[in-house]
Amino acid sequence: MDSSSNQAEFDYLFKLLMIGDSGVGKSSLLLSFTSDTFEDLSPTIAGQERFRTLTSSYYRGAQGIIMVYDVTRRETFTNLSDVWAKEIGLYSTNQDCIKMLVGNKVDKENERVVTRKEGINFARECGCLFIECSAKTRVNVQQCFEELVLKILDTPALLADGSKGVKKNIFEENPSQSDTSTSSCC
Template identity: 75%
Template structure:
């Protein structure tokens, strides 16, 4: 799946599908760096996100063009005030943990999986589990087997990656989007005929930034 370029006067009418994807997980697991690595092929050590942020990107797959809104919210509890609107209408959710920090894995079942059950409005929403920071293999405390077992229990796709080295970064998003494309209810919801204005769903108090290959 290749990232597709577009001119500055692109409009939503030019896209065949629009999907809203979320990244969730504890603070510091690498959600922001994972998005940056995917959308711009670069790596930076970023400060923790405050509030809600999002990136935008578009892909070409076969004969279709897919526009992605990629949201992530601060992992710290004191900043997490936008939860219900954040989950609303998402076709895909990526749960991220740090393979070098046991508590970020434990909190997947204690906090994040429960949030999905509580707030997700799409019963067919595709979930993916991502273990980040595999470049720090010598510091690993969560085994790959534990990740696979969790993914099986909660019905998730599963990959390990490194936002720093970009190992499996694109594959994370590619596998998720391909699974959405293979799910009729989600495909219909994201099609050109029923697209929503995603910008209207961004809470006014959020300091959201946009990047990626597409502009309006």
């Protein structure tokens, strides 16, 4: 029996990277997108210094980078420019890599401290796509991933590495900074 018949068919296979402080909802966004469910997840490998040595391999070859912050915690927004954007500059190997800025937890509108306008302005400065969403209510979650992939598909230089038959990691989540909060993701 041909074992390849058990493998999922795909036209493109892209490596996407999610980065951002611990607790902003990276894992929950992914879970919400892939399974239509929401859970209060325990922190993944967040804040563990021993994982920082893996940084360059996380970025290598990524066609898309999703930069996530929590609209109710300003430090998670400022850390994107102070820490994470610098990391992208250092480690990203694809100069045409598509970046998307994502403001998560808009379901907590009454606790919001980062305005939509601030998000739009930062995205414009760093040449990112921008969207606000909620992993909890699933508002804009589908659109977040779809818009990123459509932009990658519209970038010829990125398609060579994502063509049919190339075996790559579809998704990786970068360990969060060691000096950030380890509150649960949601």
